[in-house]
Amino acid sequence: MMQFDWEPAAAEVAVDWRQDSLCKQVYVDGLKLAVGSSRSYKLCQVRPDWAPVLIIDGIVMHTLRMNPMDYADNKVKPIDVRGRVVLECCSGLGYVTSSLLSRGAKRVVSIEADPTVLQLSRYNVHSSSLGDSRVDLLISDAMVAARRMRSEAFDVIIHDPPTLKKDTGHLFSLELYLEYARVLKRGGIIYHYLPHPGEKYRNRNIGKGIARRMSAAGFRIVKETNDGLYAVLDRRHHYRSNHRLL
Structure with missing residues (x-):
């Protein structure tokens, strides 16, 4: 990290x-x-x-249908982030980070696994939020970073991973959701991006699988959109080997 x-x-x-x-x-x-x-x-x-x-x-990585800044802001809009400490994965070009700051987040810890993406962002004036003093920008795998963070450190988590593929499957795993449940305060809120809503992956429904694993980690789904899930942390769960992953 x-x-x-x-x-x-x-x-x-x-x-x-x-x-x-x-x-x-x-x-x-x-x-x-x-x-x-x-x-x-x-x-x-x-x-x-x-x-x-x-x-x-x-x-x-974003959308061609609308301004990607507005697309990112639509993900943050349903959450009151004013004065709150937020964990964000993954940084990308910093559009979600920009929305979090403009909506009053106190501090943002933003994780990006790919340093090339951050280098490209330096040529984009719309990525300037990544250099804000309220942002801690980390180059790390999300799981590695989460395991090194203290328990109940965050009020909000924004989990905005890339498209589900073989090399990104761990970003949709129960193990990661359990780490998120550990670092999120009780009653805290998490937003989870849903890649390709309704699409089948290996004969399994992506959204239902994500919701099932989030529930096993202690999250209660409170809102669902075409692009994501919003959930509240209700309780703590310990990993059980009979939970199936993607």
Whole structure:
């Protein structure tokens, strides 16, 4: 687990709006802002008045249907975060972080496992909240970070993981939800993003599986939207080996 000291990159960032694609490639100093390694990363923008979108391996991390800043704010809006300490996973471009701060969060501990994403965010003016003094930005796997945090340290948890895949399955696991139940204060609130609502994964309903494991960890679902679940921590549970994971 390592602290990331976010600061804007010194570069000229622009979008060529003559491009044919829906989401226009972001350029830095006249070159495409894209990173190619074992994975492919890029920033693009749908409209001049919207924030950029992060795309990893061709998968959109936000939405192309609306301003991703508004999309992030819709996740936070149902929760009163004023004066509260919030744990956020995963940071991404910091749009949820921005919403939390604008809505009065006292402190945000934000976790991002992918340092390349944070490096890209430095070229995005809409990511400036990641450098706010009220934000502790950590590079870490969510499970590793949660296990090192003290019990009942947070009032709110925002769990906004990437799409469910083989390498992200632990972000939807009972083990992680139990750690969240430990670090969240009793009566605390958690928001959990639902990837691809209604989609089947290995012949199992993703949303129902998430809700079942959250319940086993002591969370009571109080609200469900197309994109996420809101739950309150009612009690503490200990792991039982007969609980099935994804």
